[in-house]
Amino acid sequence: MQDTIEKLISLLKRRGFVYPSSEIYGGFGSVYDYGPLGAELKNNIKQEWLKEMTQLNNDIVALDSGILMSPKIWEASGHLSAGFADELVECKGCKKRFKQGEVDGEKCPECGKELLPPRKFNLMMQTFIGPAQDSASVAYMRAETCQGIFVNFKNVMDSSRVKIPFGIAQIGKSFRNEINPGNFIFRMREFEQMEMEWFCNPNDSKTPNDWFEFFKEKRIDWLVKMGLKRENLRLIEVEKEDRSHYAQRQIDVEYNFPFGWKEIEGIHNRGDWDLSNHSKFSGQDLKVLDEETKDKYYPHVIETSVGVERLMLALLCEAFSEVEGGRTTTTQSAKEVETLLNIYKKIAPVKVAILPLVKNKEEITGKADEIYNLLRSEFKCQYDETGSIGRRYRRQDEIGTPYCITIDFDTLTDNQVTVRSLETMQQERVAISELINYLNKEINK
Ligand code: ATP
Numbered sequence: 170m171q172d173t174i175e176k177l178i179s180l181l182k183r184r185g186f187v188y189p190s191s192e193i194y195g196g197f198g199s200v201y202d203y204g205p206l207g208a209e210l211k212n213n214i215k216q217e218w219l220k221e222m223t224q225l226n227n228d229i230v231a232l233d234s235g236i237l238m239s240p241k242i243w244e245a246s247g248h249l250s251a252g253f254a255d256e257l258v259e260c261k262g263c264k265k266r267f268k269q270g271e272v273d274g275e276k277c278p279e280c281g282k283e284l285l286p287p288r289k290f291n292l293m294m295q296t297f298i299g300p301a302q303d304s305a306s307v308a309y310m311r312a313e314t315c316q317g318i319f320v321n322f323k324n325v326m327d328s329s330r331v332k333i334p335f336g337i338a339q340i341g342k343s344f345r346n347e348i349n350p351g352n353f354i355f356r357m358r359e360f361e362q363m364e365m366e367w368f369c370n371p372n373d374s375k376t377p378n379d380w381f382e383f384f385k386e387k388r389i390d391w392l393v394k395m396g397l398k399r400e401n402l403r404l405i406e407v408e409k410e411d412r413s414h415y416a417q418r419q420i421d422v423e424y425n426f427p428f429g430w431k432e433i434e435g436i437h438n439r440g441d442w443d444l445s446n447h448s449k450f451s452g453q454d455l456k457v458l459d460e461e462t463k464d465k466y467y468p469h470v471i472e473t474s475v476g477v478e479r480l481m482l483a484l485l486c487e488a489f490s491e492v493e494g495g496r497t498t499t500t501q502s503a504k505e506v507e508t509l510l511n512i513y514k515k516i517a518p519v520k521v522a523i524l525p526l527v528k529n530k531e532e533i534t535g536k537a538d539e540i541y542n543l544l545r546s547e548f549k550c551q552y553d554e555t556g557s558i559g560r561r562y563r564r565q566d567e568i569g570t571p572y573c574i575t576i577d578f579d580t581l582t583d584n585q586v587t588v589r590s591l592e593t594m595q596q597e598r599v600a601i602s603e604l605i606n607y608l609n610k611e612i613n614k
Pocket of ligand 1 (some may be wrong): 356360433434474478587
């Protein structure tokens with residue numbers, strides 16, 4: 170299984186999805202960069218999430234708050250205290266550091282020497298604002314995007330037509346000084362989160378726990394729609410002592426990665442932890458009025474929080490496969506291995522490849538060019554005329570292009586093209602005049 174992830178990582182580097190950061194300077198651990206296809210894929214995932222949240226749900230609105238905020242926010246949220254710290258153990262010999270829980274016993278798993286006693290290590294990343302570097306200019310890179318939501322909660326209520334219950338959704342970068350980043354883009358120090366905070370009245374007949382259940386189901390359905398197999402997902406109800414410091418209830422949604430079951434999304438009941446603390450620390454009243462009882466109360470919050478890159482890695486692991494001997498007649502030899510990235514069509518970085526059968530016939534390439542120009546305003550397309558047709562199909566298969574279109578000599582007389590689906594391997598002749606409709610229908614199925 171480890172083999173699978175190594176093959177996937179190598180494919181992602183080779184085809185321009187994910188690069189290690191600062192590679193020409195020998196690398197910069199725990200950060201990654203996203204190449205042409207990775208950038209498209211990440212954007213498509215984010216777009217789908219935002220659409221699910223703010224377009225397909227009632228009463229969820231978007232927000233885009235800053236990475237840098239008043240350091241008081243992190244005092245109020247509890248992130249500067251012990252609540253947001255990991256226990257770190259260090260090896261006396263090789264100096265390697267581990268998260269408490271990652272090591273079993275008192276010896277270093279790397280070199281076998283003695284481990285020092287555990288100590289707390291806060292995960293917030295610090296920086297300085299302005300020219301002076303003193304305690305008054307300390308600021309923090311946000312460790313979760315949702316604090317920007319809580320401190321803007323009143324602004325959103327006052328400036329839009331939302332009423333409790335409603336949600337605010339945000340996508341953005343977060344930073345954590347993880348002790349032991351690893352497993353490729355699974356655990357990094359800079360990553361992106363997609364978080365939705367749902368504000369509800371704890372005295373309503375629909376309780377916060379009912380909303381928790383509601384969003385839990387919705388999130389699972391969405392993850393499955395995005396391409397994760399249900400049997401590769403499991404829900405872990407987290408016991409009180411292991412919960413995040415703000416959570417009254419917590420479910421970790423785990424995915425069966427080649428390196429084991431690991432969390433990809435957290436669903437939390439944060440109660441009134443955030444709004445009540447921000448009221449206390451800021452002196453601003455963040456309570457709202459119950460229209461019926463005329464009492465003021467702090468809304469309770471149900472949160473869904475998923476990492477863009479973790480989800481991307483899960484989707485890529487699910488989509489990746491190798492077929493020995495190939496599954497097409499165009500495979501050159503029985504020993505050849507075909508790589509497939511059978512990814513959810515809507516998030517595929519390239520939707521359509523345009524492949525003229527030959528490259529030295531002006532009528533064919535001219536027609537292919539025409540089709541490319543027709544389709545590119547609707548879909549992310551790639552034009553490819555180099556190499557054999559079999560090789561060109563395989564190049565598209567390994568980046569997950571759902572449709573390949575070939576333009577052949579018949580096209581010149583019947584104005585039809587051959588459309589091949591990555592998912593089914595079926596080929597179909599489609600009239601050029603019908604292509605946009607056909608592809609729209611297929612991709613949005
Ligand atoms: P973990 O237990 O893996 O450290 P967490 O419980 O601290 O994760 P949350 O604070 O609930 O994570 O964050 C919500 C989501 O943000 C996670 O489910 C994950 O998808 C993503 N995430 C958190 N930390 C990282 C990281 N260091 N690198 C990449 N994604 C992350």
